[in-house]
Amino acid sequence: MNQLCDADKLLLAxxxxxxKYxxxxxxxxxxxxELGLREAENDRxxxxxxxxxVLHKTGY
Known part of the structure; x- marks a missing residue:
């Protein structure tokens, strides 16, 4: 499987x-x-x- 390079990741971000997504x-x-469909550590x-x-405060 192909991996995204850093430039592609930055472009996507x-x-x-x-x-506004x-x-x-x-x-x-x-x-x-929250619904238990995905697991995540408390830190994440x-x-x-x-x-x-941050997104809310900056208008994104």
């Missing part, structure tokens, strides 16, 4: 931000964790919540 992606991930959940707050 930029698209998610500029198209970043907040939706984070919210979706948190919902899946905290980081996702922090990221969601």
């Amino acid at each position: 930029d698209l998610a931000l500029t198209q 970043a907040k939706e992606l984070v919210q979706s991930e948190l919902m899946e964790i 959940v905290k980081k996702l919540n922090d990221l969601l707050m």
Whole structure:
């Protein structure tokens, strides 16, 4: 399976931000964790919540 290079990852992140999908992606991930559809460490959940707050405050 092919891996994304760092440049591709940055481009994808930029698209998610500029198209205003970043907040939706984070919210979706948190919902899946809450519903038990996806497992995550507490540290990841905290980081996702922090990221969601940053996205909200910055208008993304």
